[in-house]
Amino acid sequence: MNRHGRQRLFKPETLAWFAMPPLLLQCLTLNWSAALTWPTYALLICALLKLWRCSKPFDRRLAALLQLLSAGLLASQLQGLLATILQLIAVSAAFAGLLGHELGGMLSVRALLRRSLQLLLAALPLALVLFLFVPRIAPLWTTELGPVRGAVTGLSSDLDPLSIERLATVNASAARVSVPDGEALPTTAYWRVLVHEQFDGRSWQHRDPPFSRQPYRGLLNESEISQWWVIEPSSTRAVPWDGRSKPAAKDQWVTSEGELMVGAASRQKRSFRLRKGTDAMRWQLRPPFDSERKHPPASLPRLKQLGARFRSLPTDQERLQAIERWFKNQPFRYSLNPGPITDLDNFLFENQVGFCGHYASAFAALMRSADVPARVVSGYLGGRQINPLTGSPYLELRQSDAHAWVEVWLEGTGWQQVDPTLWADRNAFDNGNQGQQRTKLTWSDRANWSPGRLGQWLQGQWWGLDMAWTRWWLGLNQSSQQNWLQALLGTQQKWLGLFVVLACTASLSLGLLMVQLRLGSHQPLEQSLRLLADFGVTPLPGDTFSDLCRRAAAAHPDRNQLLGAMAHHHQVLTHASLNSHQRREHLREWWRIQRELGSPS
Amino acid sequence: MAGSSSFPLTSPALSPLINAVGRVVLGKEQQVRLAFSCLLAGGHLLIEDRPGMGKSTLAEALARVFSLGFKRVSFTSDLLPADLTGINVFNTTEATFRFQPGPLFTQVLLADEINRASPRTQSALLEAMAAGRVSLDGISHDLPEPFFVIATQNSLDQVGTSPLPEAQLDRFLMRVSLGFPDRASEEELLRGSFSPAAATPPLLDGKSLKQLHHQCAAQHCSDELINYVLDLVAASRQGQGGLSPRASQALLAAARAWAMLSGRDYVIVEDVQSVLPAVVEHRLDAGRPAGSETPLSTKLLERVNALR
Numbered sequence: 001m002n003r004h005g006r007q008r009l010f011k012p013e014t015l016a017w018f019a020m021p022p023l024l025l026q027c028l029t030l031n032w033s034a035a036l037t038w039p040t041y042a043l044l045i046c047a048l049l050k051l052w053r054c055s056k057p058f059d060r061r062l063a064a065l066l067q068l069l070s071a072g073l074l075a076s077q078l079q080g081l082l083a084t085i086l087q088l089i090a091v092s093a094a095f096a097g098l099l100g101h102e103l104g105g106m107l108s109v110r111a112l113l114r115r116s117l118q119l120l121l122a123a124l125p126l127a128l129v130l131f132l133f134v135p136r137i138a139p140l141w142t143t144e145l146g147p148v149r150g151a152v153t154g155l156s157s158d159l160d161p162l163s164i165e166r167l168a169t170v171n172a173s174a175a176r177v178s179v180p181d182g183e184a185l186p187t188t189a190y191w192r193v194l195v196h197e198q199f200d201g202r203s204w205q206h207r208d209p210p211f212s213r214q215p216y217r218g219l220l221n222e223s224e225i226s227q228w229w230v231i232e233p234s235s236t237r238a239v240p241w242d243g244r245s246k247p248a249a250k251d252q253w254v255t256s257e258g259e260l261m262v263g264a265a266s267r268q269k270r271s272f273r274l275r276k277g278t279d280a281m282r283w284q285l286r287p288p289f290d291s292e293r294k295h296p297p298a299s300l301p302r303l304k305q306l307g308a309r310f311r312s313l314p315t316d317q318e319r320l321q322a323i324e325r326w327f328k329n330q331p332f333r334y335s336l337n338p339g340p341i342t343d344l345d346n347f348l349f350e351n352q353v354g355f356c357g358h359y360a361s362a363f364a365a366l367m368r369s370a371d372v373p374a375r376v377v378s379g380y381l382g383g384r385q386i387n388p389l390t391g392s393p394y395l396e397l398r399q400s401d402a403h404a405w406v407e408v409w410l411e412g413t414g415w416q417q418v419d420p421t422l423w424a425d426r427n428a429f430d431n432g433n434q435g436q437q438r439t440k441l442t443w444s445d446r447a448n449w450s451p452g453r454l455g456q457w458l459q460g461q462w463w464g465l466d467m468a469w470t471r472w473w474l475g476l477n478q479s480s481q482q483n484w485l486q487a488l489l490g491t492q493q494k495w496l497g498l499f500v501v502l503a504c505t506a507s508l509s510l511g512l513l514m515v516q517l518r519l520g521s522h523q524p525l526e527q528s529l530r531l532l533a534d535f536g537v538t539p540l541p542g543d544t545f546s547d548l549c550r551r552a553a554a555a556h557p558d559r560n561q562l563l564g565a566m567a568h569h570h571q572v573l574t575h576a577s578l579n580s581h582q583r584r585e586h587l588r589e590w591w592r593i594q595r596e597l598g599s600p601s
Numbered sequence: 602m603a604g605s606s607s608f609p610l611t612s613p614a615l616s617p618l619i620n621a622v623g624r625v626v627l628g629k630e631q632q633v634r635l636a637f638s639c640l641l642a643g644g645h646l647l648i649e650d651r652p653g654m655g656k657s658t659l660a661e662a663l664a665r666v667f668s669l670g671f672k673r674v675s676f677t678s679d680l681l682p683a684d685l686t687g688i689n690v691f692n693t694t695e696a697t698f699r700f701q702p703g704p705l706f707t708q709v710l711l712a713d714e715i716n717r718a719s720p721r722t723q724s725a726l727l728e729a730m731a732a733g734r735v736s737l738d739g740i741s742h743d744l745p746e747p748f749f750v751i752a753t754q755n756s757l758d759q760v761g762t763s764p765l766p767e768a769q770l771d772r773f774l775m776r777v778s779l780g781f782p783d784r785a786s787e788e789e790l791l792r793g794s795f796s797p798a799a800a801t802p803p804l805l806d807g808k809s810l811k812q813l814h815h816q817c818a819a820q821h822c823s824d825e826l827i828n829y830v831l832d833l834v835a836a837s838r839q840g841q842g843g844l845s846p847r848a849s850q851a852l853l854a855a856a857r858a859w860a861m862l863s864g865r866d867y868v869i870v871e872d873v874q875s876v877l878p879a880v881v882e883h884r885l886d887a888g889r890p891a892g893s894e895t896p897l898s899t900k901l902l903e904r905v906n907a908l909r
Contacts (some may be wrong), residue, residue, distance in 0.1 A: 525908065541903035544870045548908075574909060576867040577821040 016097025022086040043070040064098040081469040092116045122514040125507035133500045156235040157206040161357040161404035170399035176230045178394035185395045191240035195257040197375040201297040226276040245274035258283035271470045284414040288373035296365045302345045307369025327423045334424040356421040360404040363420035373409035388464025566593045612864035625662040628786025638858035644774020645750040654779045656753035661798040664709035668803030672707040676718035682725035686735045712752040716762040727769045776883035820857040821867040825909045836904045
């Protein structure tokens, strides 16, 4: 009874509308500068308009087709767990709407949804075969058409390290990383993102690297993977990395400054993985450019004067140690609210209160005036380990983990990482709000949770699921597909085509069989309605089955008797009180009539 | 469905009765069958039409064919309740009051032009219809079994009528409108090839009618069918108004009787659809026929999925 009550709340055809919100929601997260975004929007708008003004059955079918196509396009662009779930919802709603129309509004909404899920299930074998066997093409769709615009919180090439404290209060997630099972998460690592090498006396600037891609080619072995990353949308293509790992896909490359670039559109959530790297990378040994040697301008006389004092020391190493000693002897204090600091002279010699941006900038400028090449790196420090109930632990980097440090060029060893913030007053540092409070959320101390903490915990769990999905999804990319095909068919793969065709046929027929079994046998009424639809009779509001049969008989007088008999058996089966024997008899007769009607006269 | 000329087979036991009444009221098989199912379901019947359309003839023929006691009261504006129920008369010899039953104490009461009577008299009649007995001076007198009221009423645009209130309309199982006869039937009428109502032969005795009542109540209703009735009732309740539970009971009872007339022992969706206009129309339009618009019952039927 409930079933029928619900049916009246909205018409089954209305179900098609339920596919629109998930699709539109996903569209909003698309990157406007990616090539495939525009066709997706166009298809979706067409579907919307078609659905708005649909009068003929053809319109409904077209609208459903457009919806399914745009869901497919979205699936090729957004592969996160949430996106996948939304796509699934959209597709099943679109299918249910289509079924609701095709079956003449005779099923309740719940039955329609169940039916559409069954259809999807029937399509699953074919989808799996295609997923596993058909060679993946390179991600053409991630090609960007133009520069990325729009404000996104996070590190960017416009963000000067001297104003990095703006991020300290931002509690948004920046990135998540997980490592192979059994390895410990590097919870105190420095994750570099951007290198700032141009200093004009007031601020440090990032120079966009020359376009020198040296993408990774070749097959990737599963055991080589060292990290899986999920990056929240940001305004730069540079992503956090440890400076040692190596690219593992064609759209990743390392610039000469040591920034890892990922070619995918940056205003979307990105996920990628990296290979293990042990030896020094090329960027670490690359001799400094002139811009990395340039002395600070004359607007900082005291800094230049102090730096010049260290020039007399013979080696870079000694100069570095001397400046470190000088820093440690000064009463520097760490604070995110240092008050007005007019310039670096003011910071170094008068105010002596600041945050990582000040320490890094001042130290790098000092090193330069002491004739040691130096530059400022912005990135993330530390992070928070989260152990979800569902999967392997991962490290979460928040925007408040943003940090700035220095790299100096030491003759013989290459670029060396130095963090001058560590030399500031330790006590003050520990009290500083640098996102260092590693309050672990664990299941065991759940009694102390507040609603906010519960929200955090739930988010952590969700991201754990998302991470697992990402690892699984990325794990089945082009190269590992090759590996697995090689294991199956040998290196030649000369039977691959035949194999794929056979597997497709098998899975397709399995799907069709499922459709037949699940959708066909238990619903004689539906089957008969489809049959009558072939006779050109579709239900009008308030029509009974006998009315339909009568109309069909009027249009096809030669089938008059069979149609009448079908109506009679339907009546008896549905409404009379029969024992099981009589029921079987009538059902048998009903099937016989159907077969006879289905066969050409 | 209503209006189609071909009728499903009639049950062999009941077809002589229908034919006998059909010879009195020519060309109105649909209305005759509805009237029959109303009586078989144990409900009261309201026949509404202009004067001279054969309302009283149909009522009289029905009463006679079931060989029931039959009385006719013409309702006028000065008719008093006591004129219907009867009065207590003082017996001078025994010095007691003796109840003198009125015309209400019959099996079939033909209440002619019920809407000409004052509301007070109408309500006295309707009380008897609902309870099956009459209370007078604190003593209740049971009415004979079975007790049917076949009321006729003129269309409301006639002068000097007081319309039945909704609550009283709800007591009538069906409202049937006869309508003009077709040309062929009227020709037969003019040529005199019909039998007068008074000459309708009694074909059934009171005992068999009781049996028919039991048989009617035992008709099988599948879950699907009951769901269909529930859906119809629920659909009527969207917006203002709607069908009462008594209406849904009436609908199912009438459908049972209709199925029995068709010679089936189970009820199908078409049975419900056939009786629906007669059963629900007067409950939905509150006594004011919609006129030339689409009947409310047709709209109601179109709102509920009947494919089951």
